[in-house]
Amino acid sequence: MVSNDEITLRLRNKRDGKSLNSYLVCNNCGGYYELQPGESWKDFDTECECGGQLVQSANDSLLPEAYLSEEEYERKLYGTEILIAYVAFFFFWPASFILAIYLITRENKRAKLHGKILLLISIIPIFIIGISALLIYRAYFSQPTINPATDVSSVRSMHMVATCFLNL
16 A cells, blocks of 8 residues: 555645656657666656657556557558659659659668669659650651641641650
């Protein structure tokens, strides 16, 4: 049974930030430090080695389900970058090359895999555009000479096709 003096001491320590079982937890990497009796979070530098900020936990103990396992942490770490890379592929295709190379250079299996997939699907449109440009070029220059005065429609259609594919 806990005495009244013990309860008073715990309440005073908690009010002063000197809880018996409190922790400093990094908001970026999830690392933590258990404060010893008599220590306050104010006695420590609040910047973690990873660059995040150490904050005093609201609970008096670390709940295992509140913190991610190593596998979940690795999965979450590059999730946003992977999502941005795929969105960039659809909306701003040239940026997907840079993001794919960025993901390939990370030390994470999942990021490397998605970087390789993204690089592969980013290269495919280059081949499609290149082949279509060659076909248009061949079709334009392999036909008999076009007389602009008599064959205006074919000149306009070739110009329109070239504009669509080559942005001329």
